[in-house]
Amino acid sequence: MIDSFLLIGLPYAALFLCVIGTILRVNYYGYSVTSHSSQFLESKKLFWGSRLFHSGIVVLLIGHIVGFLIPKTIIFLTATPLWLLVIEITAFAFGILSFVGILLLIIRRVQVKRLHSVTSKMDLVVYTVIAFQILTGLTIAYFHRWGTAWYASALVPYLRSIFIFSPDTAVITTMPLMIKLHVISAFVFIGLIPFSRLIHFVAYPVRYLWRNVQLVIWNRDLKASRASREKRMGIKPKNN
Amino acid sequence: MDIRSQIAMVFHLDKCIGCHTCSVACKNIWTDRKGAEYMWWNNVETKPGTGYPTKWEDQSIYKGGWVKNGDKLELRVAGKPTGLTKLFHNPDMPVMDDYYEPWVYDYDHLFEAPAGDDQPSARAISLVTGEPMDIKGGPNWDDDLSGTPDYGRQDVNLRNLTAEDQEAMFQLERMTMQYLPRMCNHCLNPTCVAACPSGAVYKRGEDGVVLISQDKCRGWRLCVTACPYKKTYYNWTSGKSEKCVLCYPRLESGQAPACMHSCVGRIRYLGVLLYDADKIKEFASAPEDQLIDRQLDIYLNPFDEKVIREAKKNGIADSTIEAAQKSPVYKFVKEWRIALPLHAEFRTLPSLFYVPPMLPVMGKMTDGIYESNTENLWGKIEDSRVPMQYMANLFSAGNEEKIREVMRKLMAVRYHRRQVTVNDIDDELIQHAYKSTGLTPDIADAIYRLTSLVKYDERFVIPAAHREEAIEMIESTDDRKGSSGFNENKGYKRVF
Ligand code: HEM
Ligand code: SF4
Ligand code: SF4
Numbered sequence: 216m217i218d219s220f221l222l223i224g225l226p227y228a229a230l231f232l233c234v235i236g237t238i239l240r241v242n243y244y245g246y247s248v249t250s251h252s253s254q255f256l257e258s259k260k261l262f263w264g265s266r267l268f269h270s271g272i273v274v275l276l277i278g279h280i281v282g283f284l285i286p287k288t289i290i291f292l293t294a295t296p297l298w299l300l301v302i303e304i305t306a307f308a309f310g311i312l313s314f315v316g317i318l319l320l321i322i323r324r325v326q327v328k329r330l331h332s333v334t335s336k337m338d339l340v341v342y343t344v345i346a347f348q349i350l351t352g353l354t355i356a357y358f359h360r361w362g363t364a365w366y367a368s369a370l371v372p373y374l375r376s377i378f379i380f381s382p383d384t385a386v387i388t389t390m391p392l393m394i395k396l397h398v399i400s401a402f403v404f405i406g407l408i409p410f411s412r413l414i415h416f417v418a419y420p421v422r423y424l425w426r427n428v429q430l431v432i433w434n435r436d437l438k439a440s441r442a443s444r445e446k447r448m449g450i451k452p453k454n455n
Numbered sequence: 456m457d458i459r460s461q462i463a464m465v466f467h468l469d470k471c472i473g474c475h476t477c478s479v480a481c482k483n484i485w486t487d488r489k490g491a492e493y494m495w496w497n498n499v500e501t502k503p504g505t506g507y508p509t510k511w512e513d514q515s516i517y518k519g520g521w522v523k524n525g526d527k528l529e530l531r532v533a534g535k536p537t538g539l540t541k542l543f544h545n546p547d548m549p550v551m552d553d554y555y556e557p558w559v560y561d562y563d564h565l566f567e568a569p570a571g572d573d574q575p576s577a578r579a580i581s582l583v584t585g586e587p588m589d590i591k592g593g594p595n596w597d598d599d600l601s602g603t604p605d606y607g608r609q610d611v612n613l614r615n616l617t618a619e620d621q622e623a624m625f626q627l628e629r630m631t632m633q634y635l636p637r638m639c640n641h642c643l644n645p646t647c648v649a650a651c652p653s654g655a656v657y658k659r660g661e662d663g664v665v666l667i668s669q670d671k672c673r674g675w676r677l678c679v680t681a682c683p684y685k686k687t688y689y690n691w692t693s694g695k696s697e698k699c700v701l702c703y704p705r706l707e708s709g710q711a712p713a714c715m716h717s718c719v720g721r722i723r724y725l726g727v728l729l730y731d732a733d734k735i736k737e738f739a740s741a742p743e744d745q746l747i748d749r750q751l752d753i754y755l756n757p758f759d760e761k762v763i764r765e766a767k768k769n770g771i772a773d774s775t776i777e778a779a780q781k782s783p784v785y786k787f788v789k790e791w792r793i794a795l796p797l798h799a800e801f802r803t804l805p806s807l808f809y810v811p812p813m814l815p816v817m818g819k820m821t822d823g824i825y826e827s828n829t830e831n832l833w834g835k836i837e838d839s840r841v842p843m844q845y846m847a848n849l850f851s852a853g854n855e856e857k858i859r860e861v862m863r864k865l866m867a868v869r870y871h872r873r874q875v876t877v878n879d880i881d882d883e884l885i886q887h888a889y890k891s892t893g894l895t896p897d898i899a900d901a902i903y904r905l906t907s908l909v910k911y912d913e914r915f916v917i918p919a920a921h922r923e924e925a926i927e928m929i930e931s932t933d934d935r936k937g938s939s940g941f942n943e944n945k946g947y948k949r950v951f
Contacts, residue, residue, distance in 0.1 A: 249674035249694035250542070256583065256691055258550045269543040328584045329551075333691060418673045420652035424535055428649045429735075433660030 221399050222373075223382045229406030230377075236409025237417055250415040256329040264323055268316025271309045272345075275352075278306055282367050283374055289367040302363045307356050314349045317342065337411045344404050351397040359391060370398070457732040458755065458766040460775050460918070461643065461663035461806050462701065462725065463784045464715075465794045466636055467906060468812040469865075470722040473599070473634040475499050477714035477723075481638075484713050485700070490692030492557035492582050495594050496699040497638040497714045502849070503610040503624060504597045506635075508553040511685040512611040512798065518547040519683030520646055520801035521739065528740045528802065530650055532680045538652055547680045551691070555592045557582040583691075600632050612848040620842040631840050633812045635849075636722070638714065639686040639699035640797070640805030641665050643730060643753070644739045647698070650681030656696075662727075662918070663806065664701045672696055683801035707920035715915065724905075726782030726916040727775060728789075728806070729755045729766055739802045746799045746852045753804065754789055757782070778918035783905055784808070791902055793861050795850040810906075811850050811858060813865050836862045860892075867892045868906075871899035 241248055254261050282289050293299040321342050324330050356362055369386050376383040387398065407413055481497040500506045514520055518532040533541050560577040568575035581588040597606035603625060613621050623629055641658075645665050648656045655671035656678050658664070667678070667687070674694040678687040687698040702712035710716065715723040730753045741749040755762045757779035766776055779785065787794040787810060794808035836843070836859060843855045851857035867888040874880045889895060894902075905913070 245670035246695075249672065251694040252674045252676055252689070253691070254544060254548060254676065255550055255689045258544075258546075258548070262544050262546065265544045328586070332583055332585070415673065418653070420539070420654070420673065420675070422654065423539060423652035426654060428535075429644070430648050430651075430654055430657040431660050432657045 218384060218388050222384045222387060222395070223377075225399065225406075226377050226382075226402045229402040232406045232410075233408050237414065240409045240414060241417065248414050248418050251333070251412050253330055253333055256333065257323065257327045260319065260323040260327065264316055264319035266316070267312050268320055269313075271311070271313025271316055272349075274309045275306065275313060278309075279366075282363070283371055286367040286371040289363065293361070293364040293367070299361060299364060303356070303361065306363060307353070310349060310353050310356060314346075314353060317346050317349060321346065335412075341407065341411050341413060344400060344407060348397065348400050348404055351393055351400065355393050355397055359394065370394075456765045458729055458762065458769050458771060459660065459663065459732050460766075460771055460779065461728050461730055462641065462706065462917075463728040463782075463788070463806040463808070465724040465784050465787045465808045465810065467722045467724070467787075467810040468633060468635070469810065469814055470720040470906075471499070471634040471636055471812075472720045473499055473501070474719050475595070476717050476719050477636055478594075480713040480717040481699075484702070486697075489582075490690040491688070491697060493551065493554045493594075494688040494690075494697065496686070496688075496697075497636065498594055499634055499636045501595075501598055501600055502633050502635050503603075503607040503613065503845075504600070504632075505606045505609045505611075506637075507594050508549045508685055509592075510609065510611060511549075512683075514683060514801075516547070517549060517683075517685065518680055519685065520681075520803060521644070523740055523802075526740065528736065530646055530681055531683075532646075532650060532677065538650060538677055541677065542652070542675050545676055545680055548676055548689075549679065549685065551583070552591075555594060555596070556588060556590075558588060558590060561587075600630070612845055615848070615853070616842055616844050620844065624842065624845070629840055633814075633841075635797075635809075636714075637684065637686070637797070638807065639665065639701070640684060640803065640807040641699075641701060642806060643732075643804035644735050644802065646681040646683065646801075646803055647678035647687050650677040651675070652677060656687070656698075659703075661920070662703075662706070664703050664706070665698070666700055666703070667696055667698055669693075669695050669697075683798065683803065684805075706917055709917050709919070711911070711915040711917065721914065724783040724787065724914050726784040727757075727779040727918050728782065728784055729757050729762060729771070729776075729779050731755060735804065739804055743800055743852055744854055746802070747795060747854065747857050750796060750799060750804055751789060751792065754785070756789070757785065772919070772921055774921075775918040778916050781913075781916045783909075783914060783916060786901070786905060791864065791898065793864050793902070795857065795861065797850060798852070800852040809850055810865070811846055811861055813862065813869075836866065863888075864892045864894060864902075867894050868899045868902045871896060872903055875900075 254265075293302060324334055324338075324342070359365075369390075373383060373387045387395065404413075408417065478495050478497045478499055482495065485496060486492070486494045495507065498507050506512065510516060511519075514531060520531055521528045522531045523529075530538070532538070532545075532547055558579045558581050561580050562577050565575050565577055578587045579590050580586065596602065600607055608621075608625065613624070616624075624631070641663055642665065643663070645656070645658060647667075648658060648665065650656075651667075651672075652675055653671055653673045655668045655673070657666060657668065659666060672695040674689075674696070676689050676696060678696050678698075679685070679689050682698075687696050689696050702710075702714075705712055705716075711723075711725055715725055734753050738749040738753050757763070757766075757776060763776055767773070784794075788808050794810045796805045796808055799805075843858055844853075847853050847855040847858045870880055870885060870888050871894070874885055889899075
């Protein structure tokens with residue numbers, strides 16, 4: 216009962232909240248979407264904290280997504296001991312990076328007085344969830360070896376079963392507690408995205424890469440308006 | 456040819472009295488809010504000095520503006536794609552201590568303090584932490600040359616002056632200063648726009664005002680670093696960047712921006728310049744010694760038939776063209792060429808021009824007496840109190856000859872007016888002044904008039920914003936009819 220609540224109910228609730236919440240927040244509450252950077256108030260400590268944390272967490276996140284998308288390739292790769300070792304050590308290293316990073320960030324938040332005025336209660340929740348998530352991740356990596364291999368073969372099927380709406384918890388319920396905790400806290404994390412500062416990475420501005428260097432926005436497309444034979448005047452330029 | 460219209464400005468520095476009325480007018484309207492207390496969209500600096508934020512002109516610290524890399528123009532901070540890697544932590548961004556920590560005084564304590572032996576005092580309370588603080592600096596810490604050893608001597612514009620010239624600027628007998636009111640330049644080639652990865656910073660097509668969409672800004676802060684004038688600011692509470700909006704709601708209703716309207720010295724002018732947007736890239740990457748001339752080339756003559764035709768083809772309203780013809784900015788910048796952009800070497804093509812001040816140049820002392828004889832017409836400029844190189848570093852990308860040209864014209868106007876009012880100058884000298892500057896008595900009178908006599912309507916020639924057409928693009932005017940005229944017409948619709 217408790218298993219199906221935490222491993223089926225919670226994931227669906229989290230994913231639903233995440234998708235709907237993100238769409239609504241970005242489209243209707245754009246003003247609230249920001250990195251909430253605190254660099255202006257404190258820069259030196261942020262350098263180490265933010266750089267270490269982000270380089271670690273972004274790589275790990277991408278790793279989890281890749282494993283989820285192409286499990287067969289990962290299973291194939293990790294069948295070779297050398298590859299398994301390389302992938303495992305890399306992942307562990309980035310885990311350490313992000314853990315040191317989040318610790319530095321938390322210490323900075325506490326130490327620097329100026330930051331107190333820009334710290335919300337939700338920020339504290341976010342720190343807790345992320346620290347817990349990384350800590351369980353590292354524990355699993357150390358005590359339940361070769362996670363890159365069994366993640367792809369045993370856990371991904373469960374995750375996929377959630378996404379195709381026929382949840383199958385047969386394998387995961389037999390897994391060690393630590394792994395269950397990691398999965399559950401991951402869904403808590405996902406559910407939090409639209410309701411916390413975590414929304415900031417959804418807004419990662421990749422479009423910058425192909426947009427014009429300069430951006431000019433017209434209220435109305437003057438030329439098109441004048442040439443237009445429409446009864447209703449005024450043509451909105453594409454970028455407005 | 457792609458003709459656009461730009462609202463441009465001229466500040467006549469000889470008239471600035473350093474009263475900060477402009478800054479206060481702006482603060483009261485726009486930045487008197489939490490997170491924005493430290494922002495001065497308009498500020499007035501004393502030169503020589505380090506300014507606000509401290510040493511903003513030193514791009515080896517702040518990495519603002521464009522640099523030429525071969526033929527290409529690149530952002531100094533990081534454009535595509537490197538900009539995207541600086542989001543987590545941007546090492547070149549100014550932080551609060553480079554501006555100042557905002558504070559209030561605990562005035563209540565003066566009234567509420569219990570009786571005691573000492574007078575109560577109002578302590579400074581930080582607006583960030585809410586706790587008592589020691590004030591270490593403020594937006595005008597070096598006003599009127601205070602703290603010159605720490606500030607004036609650190610002025611970045613002294614870098615290529617000879618040691619002798621530098622020393623001369625700080626001798627008590629020769630000490631000079633001038634005010635430099637600054638605000639966003641609403642550049643034609645803005646780095647703040649180019650550096651914003653979210654596409655939140657944009658230039659308005661109709662009048663060239665540069666704005667930041669508060670809905671689209673994601674707090675990546677690259678505009679703060681990229682603007683070489685440090686005129687975008689990060690709001691530390693809202694997590695969004697903000698900048699001067701050129702009082703666009705006032706402009707749209709035909710009023711001058713608050714800083715200009717309130718200017719006590721009446722140093723400020725505002726008007727339309729027509730320019731050719733196709734030329735921005737080419738002219739912004741001109742060799743350094745040609746930058747000033749090339750920038751002036753980009754602005755077009757609003758009386759030229761061809762320009763008018765092309766402008767109309769581009770949809771520029773007749774009223775805007777008419778405003779361009781009456782523009783005081785066009786006269787100062789193009790016709791008379793006595794106004795120059797600040798730090799053209801940043802290559803953003805700023806739309807704010809300065810008439811450099813004569814007073815610190817002229818006021819030289821010989822034997823303790825101010826020199827005021829008129830025998831040697833240009834002598835005073837050549838051995839002026841302020842090294843010309845210093846003025847050139849500010850206003851002509853280091854090109855001394857350009858600044859001298861302007862100074863000679865300004866001087867010629869003065870001689871002309873002295874001739875008219877006192878009539879004690881040798882005619883030969885006057886003729887020489889006209890000839891070598893290209894001025895005529897009529898032009899000199901026109902400069903004199905626009906400098907010192909004209910009223911509001913001639914200092915600010917604001918084109919109609921044509922809101923009526925702008926509305927037609929959002930909704931049909933038929934729908935608008937009968938609505939309240941405010942609140943985006945959303946109020947009366949039933950949602951469910
Ligand atoms: C993908 C691209 C990402 C970008 C561009 C990005 C960018 C940023 C920026 C600019 C800040 C503000 C730092 C400052 O104070 O100046 C920040 C903070 C933060 N980010 Fe990210 N981030 C990304 C991904 C992530 C991910 C995947 C996570 C979590 C799983 C995350 C968690 C956080 C947290 C917890 C903070 C707060 C740090 C603090 O102020 O103590 N970020 N991020
Ligand atoms: S001066 Fe204004 S328009 Fe120019 S780069 Fe700076 S903020 Fe942008
Ligand atoms: S209000 Fe005018 S005179 Fe006074 S400081 Fe500002 S620009 Fe100068």
